[in-house]
Amino acid sequence: MLSAEDNDILCRVGPGTPMGNLIRQYWLPAIRTDELPAPDCPPVRIRLVGENLIGFRLSSGNVALIQNACPHRGASLFFGRNEEEGLRCVYHGWKFDATGQCVDMPSEPAESNFRTKIRATAYPSEERNGIIWTYMGPREVPPPLPDIEANLLCEGPYQISVLYRPCNFFQGWEGEMDTVHAAFLHSGASKSEDFPPGSFNYYQYMNRAAKFSTFDTDYGACNGAYRPAGDDNFYWRITQILFPFYNMTPTGALGSSAKIGMYVPVDDDHHLHWEIQIPLGEGARRTSAGTPEQPRTPGGARPVPNTSAWYGRFRIDQTLGNDYLIDREAQAAWKSYTGIPNGRIQDCAVTETMGTIYDRTSEHLGTTDQLIIRMRRRMVQMAKALRDQGTVPPSVDRPELFRVRSGEVILPRNVDWFEATKAQREQFDAVPPLRAATSG
Numbered sequence: 177m178l179s180a181e182d183n184d185i186l187c188r189v190g191p192g193t194p195m196g197n198l199i200r201q202y203w204l205p206a207i208r209t210d211e212l213p214a215p216d217c218p219p220v221r222i223r224l225v226g227e228n229l230i231g232f233r234l235s236s237g238n239v240a241l242i243q244n245a246c247p248h249r250g251a252s253l254f255f256g257r258n259e260e261e262g263l264r265c266v267y268h269g270w271k272f273d274a275t276g277q278c279v280d281m282p283s284e285p286a287e288s289n290f291r292t293k294i295r296a297t298a299y300p301s302e303e304r305n306g307i308i309w310t311y312m313g314p315r316e317v318p319p320p321l322p323d324i325e326a327n328l329l330c331e332g333p334y335q336i337s338v339l340y341r342p343c344n345f346f347q348g349w350e351g352e353m354d355t356v357h358a359a360f361l362h363s364g365a366s367k368s369e370d371f372p373p374g375s376f377n378y379y380q381y382m383n384r385a386a387k388f389s390t391f392d393t394d395y396g397a398c399n400g401a402y403r404p405a406g407d408d409n410f411y412w413r414i415t416q417i418l419f420p421f422y423n424m425t426p427t428g429a430l431g432s433s434a435k436i437g438m439y440v441p442v443d444d445d446h447h448l449h450w451e452i453q454i455p456l457g458e459g460a461r462r463t464s465a466g467t468p469e470q471p472r473t474p475g476g477a478r479p480v481p482n483t484s485a486w487y488g489r490f491r492i493d494q495t496l497g498n499d500y501l502i503d504r505e506a507q508a509a510w511k512s513y514t515g516i517p518n519g520r521i522q523d524c525a526v527t528e529t530m531g532t533i534y535d536r537t538s539e540h541l542g543t544t545d546q547l548i549i550r551m552r553r554r555m556v557q558m559a560k561a562l563r564d565q566g567t568v569p570p571s572v573d574r575p576e577l578f579r580v581r582s583g584e585v586i587l588p589r590n591v592d593w594f595e596a597t598k599a600q601r602e603q604f605d606a607v608p609p610l611r612a613a614t615s616g
Contacts, residue, residue: 178536182556187344187533189441190226194559199225199420200313201562201572203321205438205450206301207231207308208338211482211489212239216258223486225312226443229299232258240274241310243297247278253296254484272296304328306336307450322571322578324422325434325604326452335453338490339477339520341439345421345447346552347527347534349439352423353551355401355413356544359384361522364513376429376584379403379411386413390547391594392554394570395419395577398601399547400593405586412593414601416582417551419558419571430583430600432456445532446487449520456605477518494518500525579604 178186189196204224211220212233219232221244228244230253242263244252251267262279264271270291271280276298281291299310300318305327311318341348351357359380368382386401396418405411416424421439438450480491494500500516502525507515516522541549561567571577581601587593 177539177541178552178556180535180537182552183533183536185556185559186346186536186552188444189345190444194563195555196225198555198559198562198569199441201319201568202313202420203302203309203311203318205307205440206241206310207239208336209303209306209308212308219254219256219258219263221254221484221486221488223442223446224310225441227312228486230254230256230263231301231308232256232263234261234274235259236261238274239301239303239308241299241301242272242274242276246270247294247296270294272298274298307452319572320575323575323604324436324452324578325581326436326454329434329454329605335451337451339449339451339492339524340487340490341447341449341524341528342445342487342496342532343447343528343530344444344533345439345441346555347530348447348449348523349417349421349423350548350551351523351527352425352437352439353399353415353417353547354544355399355415355426356384356386357526358413359386361514361526362519365510374405376411376586379405379586380413386544388544388546389593390550392550393577394574395580396422396554396571397547397551398580398594402593408589409586410589410593412585412587412597414582414585414593414597415547416580416601417547418578418580419569420555422578424580424582426582426584428583430585430597431581431603432583434581434605442487448490477521492521494521494524496525496528 185194189199206222206224207220212231215233215235215237217233219230222229222231229241230244231239231241233239242253244254246253246265246267248265248268248270251265253263253265255266257264257266262271262273268283270278273279276296278291278294284290299312301308301310302321304321307327309321363381366381368378371377380403383403386403389400391398399415401413402410413426414430415426423437424435427435433453433455435453440448440450442448477492477494480493482489500521503512503515506512514522516525558569579602581603585597587596
């Protein structure tokens with residue numbers, strides 16, 4: 177368990193908080209490209225790490241992200257006119273460019289230079305393969321975007337889904353650190369005999385409990401959960417956890433897909449779960465224009481149309497308010513372990529019902545929670561090190577550290593799994609495009 181003080185450090189992400197400052201060292205996924213479909217289109221409200229922002233696409237096609245409140249008297253720039261490379265507040269006509277600089281102040285005398293002294297908070301953005309990223313940190317020149325394979329590959333088909341989650345980001349992220357839950361929450365009604373002997377699922381459901389081997393890395397942690405696979409082998413589920421909120425879960429043979437999940441804080445009590453997945457291997461990909469071909473929410477979830485509210489993006493109709501549409505008859509008949517349709521919504525049910533910020537001082541952790549314990553400690557330590565010594569995590573400035581993969585594999589019991597899978601885990605099939613940040 178954590179102390180109340182460390183739990184607070186772990187979960188609070190607003191401006192000036194230790195964890196908020198840590199997360200702001202990294203680029204953050206902020207907007208799906210199709211939310212701003214054309215130059216001068218209507219702006220969107222974006223709430224990110226506790227800040228209310230307005231995203232808009234300039235006449236040039238570039239994207240800007242600016243504070244919501246007009247620096248004049250606080251009117252919302254969401255209602256602004258998006259025109260001629262800037263956003264104009266409709267209250268008094270003050271206009272701001274992508275850097276936040278006021279470039280026109282028609283309510284003031286023509287001879288006034290007051291506009292040159294007014295600047296709104298704005299954050300640089302960079303658009304890459306369906307995602308608009310932003311940097312909200314202290315540097316004048318941002319660090320490089322992370323070399324995330326799934327976001328660099330521009331051949332299709334590829335999937336980008338986003339899901340609104342009304343709980344703290346760490347609760348969602350911890351669910352991905354917990355690989356054992358897959359054999360219960362998602363597949364508790366499955367039996368080993370339902371799958372071909374020798375398959376991954378066959379061994380997973382024959383031995384639902386697992387043992388673990390975990391390695392700390394400069395990017396986070398590499399975790400191996402292993403179960404017997406006959407007399408001479410182990411079945412391994414290899415999970416990658418990457419700072420400050422990324423995960424790569426084992427959903428298929430190691431090297432069969434490029435996949436990443438991102439638990440991006442909206443504020444202390446809400447987050448957006450982003451996920452990108454691209455199949456790899458011969459015949460798995462085809463040339464495309466780099467346009468995502470997928471629903472905007474996880475497969476099987478029923479999306480609710482986006483609204484312009486601060487919490488109105490990427491919602492679904494399965495919520496705590498309707499008990500996630502649980503089917504008790506299916507649960508009682510063992511047609512479903514949970515009775516909740518869709519694996520991702522099963523995750524929502526268990527993490528969101530902990531409360532928006534879980535009180536970790538009262539939990540009872542077991543051996544299967546060792547990766548969660550490890551990552552909590554490291555995140556708290558990093559936040560304190562940044563606060564107290566100004567120490568920036570290595571992965572901020574080393575984008576190549578993100579060039580890893582997760583997956584499942586069967587190995588002889590007498591081999592070192594970490595060394596035996598090194599080439600497959602570090603294989604990388606993308607060339608980063610040469611693009612500069614699109615706004616100041």
